Amino acid sequence: MSKPDSKLDKYAQRDRLGLWGTGDNEVVGSLSGFTRLLDKRYSKGLAFTHEERQQLGIHGMLPYVVREPSEQVEHCRALLARLDQDLDKYMYLISLSERNERLFYNVLSSDIGYMMPLVYTPTVGLACQRYSLIHQNAKGMFISIKDKGHIYDVLKNWPETDVRAIVVTDGERILGLGDLGANGMGIPVGKLSLYTALAGIKPSQCLPITLDVGTNTESILEDPLYIGLRERRATGDLYDEFIDEFMHACVRRFGQNCLIQFEDFANANAFRLLSKYRDSFCTFNDDIQGTASVAVAGLLASLKIKKTQLKDNTLLFLGAGEAALGIANLCLMAMKVEGLTEEEAKARIWMVDSRGVITRDRPKGGLTEHKLHFAQLHEPIDTLAEAVRKVRPNVLIGAAAQGGAFNQEILELMADINETPIIFALSNPTSKAECTAEEAYTYTKGRCIFASGSPFAPVTYNNKKFYPGQGNNSYIFPGVALGVLCAGMLNIPEQVFLVAAERLAELVSKDDLAKGSLYPPLSSIVSCSMAIAERIVEYAYKNGLATVRPEPVNKLAFIKAQMYDLDYPRSVPATYKM
Numbered sequence: 001m002s003k004p005d006s007k008l009d010k011y012a013q014r015d016r017l018g019l020w021g022t023g024d025n026e027v028v029g030s031l032s033g034f035t036r037l038l039d040k041r042y043s044k045g046l047a048f049t050h051e052e053r054q055q056l057g058i059h060g061m062l063p064y065v066v067r068e069p070s071e072q073v074e075h076c077r078a079l080l081a082r083l084d085q086d087l088d089k090y091m092y093l094i095s096l097s098e099r100n101e102r103l104f105y106n107v108l109s110s111d112i113g114y115m116m117p118l119v120y121t122p123t124v125g126l127a128c129q130r131y132s133l134i135h136q137n138a139k140g141m142f143i144s145i146k147d148k149g150h151i152y153d154v155l156k157n158w159p160e161t162d163v164r165a166i167v168v169t170d171g172e173r174i175l176g177l178g179d180l181g182a183n184g185m186g187i188p189v190g191k192l193s194l195y196t197a198l199a200g201i202k203p204s205q206c207l208p209i210t211l212d213v214g215t216n217t218e219s220i221l222e223d224p225l226y227i228g229l230r231e232r233r234a235t236g237d238l239y240d241e242f243i244d245e246f247m248h249a250c251v252r253r254f255g256q257n258c259l260i261q262f263e264d265f266a267n268a269n270a271f272r273l274l275s276k277y278r279d280s281f282c283t284f285n286d287d288i289q290g291t292a293s294v295a296v297a298g299l300l301a302s303l304k305i306k307k308t309q310l311k312d313n314t315l316l317f318l319g320a321g322e323a324a325l326g327i328a329n330l331c332l333m334a335m336k337v338e339g340l341t342e343e344e345a346k347a348r349i350w351m352v353d354s355r356g357v358i359t360r361d362r363p364k365g366g367l368t369e370h371k372l373h374f375a376q377l378h379e380p381i382d383t384l385a386e387a388v389r390k391v392r393p394n395v396l397i398g399a400a401a402q403g404g405a406f407n408q409e410i411l412e413l414m415a416d417i418n419e420t421p422i423i424f425a426l427s428n429p430t431s432k433a434e435c436t437a438e439e440a441y442t443y444t445k446g447r448c449i450f451a452s453g454s455p456f457a458p459v460t461y462n463n464k465k466f467y468p469g470q471g472n473n474s475y476i477f478p479g480v481a482l483g484v485l486c487a488g489m490l491n492i493p494e495q496v497f498l499v500a501a502e503r504l505a506e507l508v509s510k511d512d513l514a515k516g517s518l519y520p521p522l523s524s525i526v527s528c529s530m531a532i533a534e535r536i537v538e539y540a541y542k543n544g545l546a547t548v549r550p551e552p553v554n555k556l557a558f559i560k561a562q563m564y565d566l567d568y569p570r571s572v573p574a575t576y577k578m
């Protein structure tokens, strides 16, 4: 192991990763004042002081007033409050991010609980459904199947050279909304805005990418406004070669340590590509692994209430796609750590897909390799209600994008079987949630522990107020990304997601649990990301996965030193001050 760097001061540490450097808190002298006024990265809007306006030659381009950054935030919030529709608020915030990036992130961090649903789930789902209508600016790259053979050249067109994190989608399974083709771009943009807002990863180092391989959704193909390639999806070897070229082009352009997060790919591709690339690229699939991690964190936190271990639970999943199988696999791993054998752990994990419970010799078939892994030796069970009656689970997890599937009958059954049933309705956006928070508390007579992928407002039942937690991978992926980047990891073992889950569960307080929440409040999500990143950096150094040398002594301080500064840069060197 290399020698720790106790003597390096924090500025030296910053330079080492280049996560700070030019273009963040320093301003390159050769840029004209006018460019700085108009460039989202340098603009301060009305916060440019009179001295700065003089020095930069932009005096007169702004009204007289000079605003404090906090006043600018208030002004933006007042403007937002005038808008009735969430989609309009989304559009306003996106246009703000195009004008003045720091102000955008200051507005987000001024009230993350209010702002997150506007730039992320659920509004981002609506934005994707209307993306062709609202698209205004190149917030990321569209690489189409027509670019096959030239992807590296296309990537070279991106103006930033130091990209450290890519979120990529092919638009085939956007949230629970299905194949939205190139309209899925809202997702990588939204995810990466959380990289910065929740984990301080610099915006200039984030690149949202949509791989446009066509779409099979008729209404989109017929939409005269559609911004994407008006063709059916490329599949088979053509698709695989395209993805392969993309992966190698990213490494050639941005380096082996550029993180590539897969987002909202359809099931089969998601699993296949993850196993193909996970050992040789710095990559993970958020829908499989990020969602698994946040769900396991919630389960681990719930055990604090029930004073049991994970292995004492029986889990029933509705859905056997990316999220469900991802969670099942991570639970399996966690139960084995608690001492169960693989077979014993599998006996506690049951899954229902569109053809009923996944059993080994199911007459209705439909068993993929991944599903077979969790197939039970049992007579066929056709419906979810029958499965709940026969399996008698104490944890019910919805990840099938079937809005309302946890109906009154199912929820009442769970409450009959269990004193404190655990109900997770993880599908997104809100319309796809398996039940609402209100339904969960009402039909279990206020006895359940509930979490959902999309946010729900607090619910009062029988004079008690419940604050349901948001079991969304946004508690995980920003912190994981920050840890991976700070340690310079070149690939991401599955264990990382268990480490992240355990760390997140540790952060859930007695107070949170008493309020009915299995997650820390959204207002503390940035410190959750940092704590997760710290644990991952420790894990990386312990297991020989870190490439950043020398090893930082104080890892949290090191991580903090890499993070995006929400304060405006000084536009005029102090010596120029008049």
Ligand SMILES: O=C([O-])CC(=O)C(=O)O
Residues within 6 Å of the ligand: 121, 174, 175, 176, 264, 286, 287, 427, 428, 453, 472, 473
């Ligand atoms: O985006 C979200 O809110 C969570 C997620 O990854 C999904 O539902 O696909």
Ligand SMILES: [Mg+2]
Residues within 6 Å of the ligand: 175, 263, 264, 286, 287
């Ligand atoms: Mg997703």
